[in-house]
Amino acid sequence: MQVEKTSLPGIGVSQRFTTAGGQRAGLIAYPDGRRDLVIYHPDDPDTAAHTLSLERTEAQLLADLLAAVVTVQHVADLERQLPGITVVRIPIGPGTPADGRAWREVDLGGRALSLLAVIRGDDTIAAPGGDFVLAAGDEAVVAGTEPATSAAADVLASC
Known part of the structure; x- marks a missing residue:
């Protein structure tokens, strides 16, 4: 899986990837530790279909x-x-x-x-x-x- 990393000035860092099944997703990391897990619309890779916002501890639990x-x-x-x-x-x-x-x-x-x-x-x-x-x-x-x-x-x- 290839990860595309993009700096978002004033926001954080975005890391996008495509799963083996062709689904586009990404993770936006904010300086305060919050993470947004983004599932992109299948017909438009720049439109978020779903976003899951996680606080620092929630993101760590998901990683674990x-x-x-x-x-x-x-x-x-x-x-x-x-x-x-x-x-x-x-x-x-x-x-x-x-x-x-x-x-x-x-x-x-x-x-x-x-x-x-x-x-x-x-x-x-x-x-x-x-x-x-x-x-x-x-x-x-x-x-x-x-x-x-x-x-x-x-x-x-x-x-």
């Missing part, structure tokens, strides 16, 4: 929802594309070696695992990195061989 959907789809694709790799969601149990520790500090017995995402409540944190501190109640989305992910589940989920 879109990222979560992309992350879940990517995880499903990853298993199909990489034979021998398993992707699992492991709940972090209270008092486990992961509870309150950064991912890189968790002793997984030398098993090679990648932390793809952490689901914390209603939020999905994609690619959180080694310094990310896990907490009881989180779900770690990890990728590795089946034996490594099974062993990690024993460490992360049990007391």
